[in-house]
Amino acid sequence: MKKLVISIVLVNLLAACASQKPHETAAVPAAPAAPVATSAPATAAAVAAKTAVDPLNDPTGILAGRSVYYPFDVSAVQDADKPLVQAHAGYLSKNAARNLRLEGNCDERGSNEYNLALGQRRADGVMKMLELGGAKTGQLNSVSYGEEKPKATGHEESSWSQNRRTDLNYAK
Amino acid sequence: MQKILFSVLGLLMLAQSSVSNAALSIEIIGAGEHQIPVSIVPFGGDEKLGLAISEVVTGDLLRSGLFRLVDPAGKSPHEAAEVHYPDWQVRGTEALAIGTVSAQADGRIVARFRLLDVVKQVELIGQAVSAGDGQIRAVGHRIADLIYEKLTGNQGVFSTRIAYVNRQGKIFSLIVADSDGHNEQIVLKQNEPIMSPSWSPDGSHLAYVSFETGHAAVFVQSLYTHQRKAVADFRGSNSAPAWSPDGKQLAVVLTRDGSSQIYLMRPDGGEIRRITFSGAIDTEPNFSPDGQSMLFTSDRGGSAQVYRMPVAGGAAQRLTFAAGSSYSPRHSPDGKSFVFAHLSGGRFYISLQDFQTGQMEALTEGGWEKKPSFAPNGRLILFASEARGRGILATVSSDGRVKQHMFTQSGDAREPVWGPHL
Numbered sequence: 400m401k402k403l404v405i406s407i408v409l410v411n412l413l414a415a416c417a418s419q420k421p422h423e424t425a426a427v428p429a430a431p432a433a434p435v436a437t438s439a440p441a442t443a444a445a446v447a448a449k450t451a452v453d454p455l456n457d458p459t460g461i462l463a464g465r466s467v468y469y470p471f472d473v474s475a476v477q478d479a480d481k482p483l484v485q486a487h488a489g490y491l492s493k494n495a496a497r498n499l500r501l502e503g504n505c506d507e508r509g510s511n512e513y514n515l516a517l518g519q520r521r522a523d524g525v526m527k528m529l530e531l532g533g534a535k536t537g538q539l540n541s542v543s544y545g546e547e548k549p550k551a552t553g554h555e556e557s558s559w560s561q562n563r564r565t566d567l568n569y570a571k
Numbered sequence: 572m573q574k575i576l577f578s579v580l581g582l583l584m585l586a587q588s589s590v591s592n593a594a595l596s597i598e599i600i601g602a603g604e605h606q607i608p609v610s611i612v613p614f615g616g617d618e619k620l621g622l623a624i625s626e627v628v629t630g631d632l633l634r635s636g637l638f639r640l641v642d643p644a645g646k647s648p649h650e651a652a653e654v655h656y657p658d659w660q661v662r663g664t665e666a667l668a669i670g671t672v673s674a675q676a677d678g679r680i681v682a683r684f685r686l687l688d689v690v691k692q693v694e695l696i697g698q699a700v701s702a703g704d705g706q707i708r709a710v711g712h713r714i715a716d717l718i719y720e721k722l723t724g725n726q727g728v729f730s731t732r733i734a735y736v737n738r739q740g741k742i743f744s745l746i747v748a749d750s751d752g753h754n755e756q757i758v759l760k761q762n763e764p765i766m767s768p769s770w771s772p773d774g775s776h777l778a779y780v781s782f783e784t785g786h787a788a789v790f791v792q793s794l795y796t797h798q799r800k801a802v803a804d805f806r807g808s809n810s811a812p813a814w815s816p817d818g819k820q821l822a823v824v825l826t827r828d829g830s831s832q833i834y835l836m837r838p839d840g841g842e843i844r845r846i847t848f849s850g851a852i853d854t855e856p857n858f859s860p861d862g863q864s865m866l867f868t869s870d871r872g873g874s875a876q877v878y879r880m881p882v883a884g885g886a887a888q889r890l891t892f893a894a895g896s897s898y899s900p901r902h903s904p905d906g907k908s909f910v911f912a913h914l915s916g917g918r919f920y921i922s923l924q925d926f927q928t929g930q931m932e933a934l935t936e937g938g939w940e941k942k943p944s945f946a947p948n949g950r951l952i953l954f955a956s957e958a959r960g961r962g963i964l965a966t967v968s969s970d971g972r973v974k975q976h977m978f979t980q981s982g983d984a985r986e987p988v989w990g991p992h993l
Contacts, residue, residue: 472870472874472875472896508914508917509875509896509898509914510855510868510875510898510899510912510941510942511766511767511941511942511985511986512766512767512810512811512854512855512868512898512899513852513854513855513868513870513875513898515766515780515787515808515810515811515831515854516808516810516824516830516831517852518808519807519808519826520830520831520852523807523826523829523830540806541806541807542785542786542787542807542808543786543787543807543808544764544782545766545787547764547782548764554939
């Protein structure tokens with residue numbers, strides 16, 4: 400269900416692009432970087448770090464997942480998404496320069512204000528799990544869009560399930 | 572059920588100073604139990620202005636559900652001396668509104684208006700109503716208020732204003748409009764969401780939530796000078812502003828210390844003080860008319876429900892227990908009841924609950940209905956609804972008998988709130 404890609408997504412510049420198209424953005428830098436990484440001399444650590452494949456950009460790796468999904472009116476990270484959050488925690492702990500913005504969203508059931516609060520709790524829940532996994536507080540920032548920036552706009556579960564999520568949005 | 576379709580499309584062709592020229596259509600469903608039969612004779616003098624006034628007055632009275640409009644059928648007296656009472660008695664009308672209107676050299680509109688009791692054959696009101704150039708609708712609303720007050724004994728609300736958010740694609744506009752949805756003025760327009768407009772008690776300012784800084788922050792803006800200020804912009808979300816009845820305090824919801832909790836502050840952002848300590852979601856505060864207690868939404872019991880607590884601090888008491896969840900409580904102006912959005916079985920209902928009896932009553936048949944707020948006279952409730960796939964404004968009388976849908980020309984209307992008497 401979650402893999403359903405709906406074409407009539409309301410394109411939000413920030414939220415939707417980052418979460419909807421990880422493959423496109425990741426594929427571009429990954430391809431030219433690959434041969435450089437294999438031939439990089441072991442001594443040039445700085446160069447290697449810069450040119451090595453950033454696991455964040457591996458379209459097939461777990462870090463390509465940038466969204467966590469929830470049941471209705473629930474803000475705890477579900478078991479199915481815990482490995483994803485833990486993988487990002489591990490990445491952040493090893494890459495102290497990377498910053499991550501967590502964006503909580505909700506389906507439209509509930510008042511707009513309640514959903515703003517619920518979205519914040521979702522984003523904060525992911526943030527807490529990332530901190531427990533080794534990310535530093537200073538790398539993280541959480542916001543909520545409540546039900547104000549829906550990815551899918553229908554009044555049914557297939558839309559709602561896409562909107563109940565926290566997006567993990569890395570700063571460029 | 573009686574169904575009256577009343578279309579006022581095209582009325583805005585008359586000179587308006589509004590920013591937007593969106594046409595508006597209005598549907599009225601249902602009728603009050605005891606409707607007062609009234610005749611409105613198009614005013615004499617300037618014919619165009621006269622017609623405009625009678626259309627505004629007619630629309631206002633019909634929307635209240637308390638009046639039945641009796642067609643003047645060819646009779647058009649403009650002065651008391653021209654009225655032949657038996658003509659009106661045979662039509663079954665009880666009150667007759669007549670008058671004249673003219674535009675002064677400076678553009679100012681002056682209407683001389685009389686309300687006559689057809690049964691007792693006496694004048695109930697004789698009054699001049701005036702307004703600035705282009706404010707013909709304001710003249711109509713004022714006359715409708717005078718008729719309403721005289722015949723029902725309650726204060727009219729037709730001259731009050733409403734605020735709401737219009738969403739069109741990614742564009743969000745904060746709008747202030749007349750109580751009938753006309754005369755829209757854009758207060759703020761941007762590419763980021765706007766939520767939760769809240770009127771200061773004197774109607775001079777709006778507090779609202781804007782995402783322009785990348786997250787939810789609370790702003791206060793003057794409707795006169797248009798000056799605005801971010802009064803709560805802490806980490807996470809800052810939202811749900813609500814004014815105290817004396818206008819000296821703003822209740823807001825902040826996540827700066829963890830979960831969404833209610834705080835009090837001055838309307839300029841000073842002297843912040845936390846007043847809920849639940850660790851759950853506490854949001855949507857609303858002061859009681861006496862300023863002593865506060866309603867709010869909390870999920871501290873597992874699902875979202877309405878609670879009440881003293882503003883001075885102390886234990887909160889759960890008020891809603893029906894199946895499902897309850898949101899967005901607002902006190903009635905007399906403080907005896909509150910209205911809220913009740914989500915049950917996948918539908919939202921606008922419901923009313925009496926404080927004393929605890930009795931809950933659904934005022935609507937259910938649908939996508941959110942964010943109710945009372946008119947300042949307590950007789951009508953404005954809320955966000957949906958029809959034909961669009962967010963619209965709707966009202967229901969506080970007895971649930973009369974419903975009205977207001978369609979703006981485009982986009983989704985959200986988050987409406989009725990303003991105070993000015």
